[in-house]
Amino acid sequence: MKIIGTIFTAMMLLMLASCDYGPKSSRGFTLPDGNVEYGRQYFVEFRCIDCHTVAGNEDDMNAPEGIDPIMNVHLGGKTTQIKTYGELVTSIINPSHKVSEQYRMTPAPDAQQSMMRNYNSIMTVDELIDIVAFVQSQYELEPYTPTVYMPY
Numbered sequence: 001m002k003i004i005g006t007i008f009t010a011m012m013l014l015m016l017a018s019c020d021y022g023p024k025s026s027r028g029f030t031l032p033d034g035n036v037e038y039g040r041q042y043f044v045e046f047r048c049i050d051c052h053t054v055a056g057n058e059d060d061m062n063a064p065e066g067i068d069p070i071m072n073v074h075l076g077g078k079t080t081q082i083k084t085y086g087e088l089v090t091s092i093i094n095p096s097h098k099v100s101e102q103y104r105m106t107p108a109p110d111a112q113q114s115m116m117r118n119y120n121s122i123m124t125v126d127e128l129i130d131i132v133a134f135v136q137s138q139y140e141l142e143p144y145t146p147t148v149y150m151p152y
């Protein structure tokens with residue numbers, strides 16, 4: 001029985017490893033350095049501020065008509081893990097890739113679709129790179145505090 005368990009574990013590990021390097025993996029993905037200041041401007045121009053507040057920029061980056069309270073998705077701030085380029089680019093060009101239940105379009109042609117706007121045919125790659133640089137720079141790495149377990 002033990003050997004079956006070992007083979008099973010080995011197979012699972014192999015499957016996980018092969019997923020990482022599949023044709024759709026992010027292996028080999030890097031972006032040129034973006035310009036944070038331009039990114040900040042694009043963030044306002046593209047009206048990302050209609051749905052997003054960015055930590056520390058609440059005073060100068062507000063949507064003129066105010067933000068939709070249901071939609072407000074906070075970006076930036078303290079985090080234990082800075083979002084990678086890959087995660088941020090995916091969130092912008094493929095927001096429906098990982099949609100939280102609360103932001104699903106209902107009713108939508110496709111229930112998986114995010115309520116986030118699609119910018120793919122209007123945003124240039126340069127703009128995307130700068131926006132990603134801006135958003136990434138707004139996160140602040142917080143040292144990870146391990147859970148303290150009380151001794152019995």
Ligand code: HEC
Nearest residue numbers: 046047048050051073088091095099100103114115116117
């Ligand atoms: C119409 C509202 C709306 C607009 C406009 C919008 N977003 Fe979003 N955005 C969302 C929602 C809702 C989510 C939450 C993810 C989801 O479930 O779709 C999201 C998620 C994100 C995330 C991932 C956040 C996380 O913590 O994982 C990033 C990054 C992001 N948006 C960037 C942008 C940028 C950059 C723009 C402008 C170019 C933009 N968004 C415009 C609604 C919007």
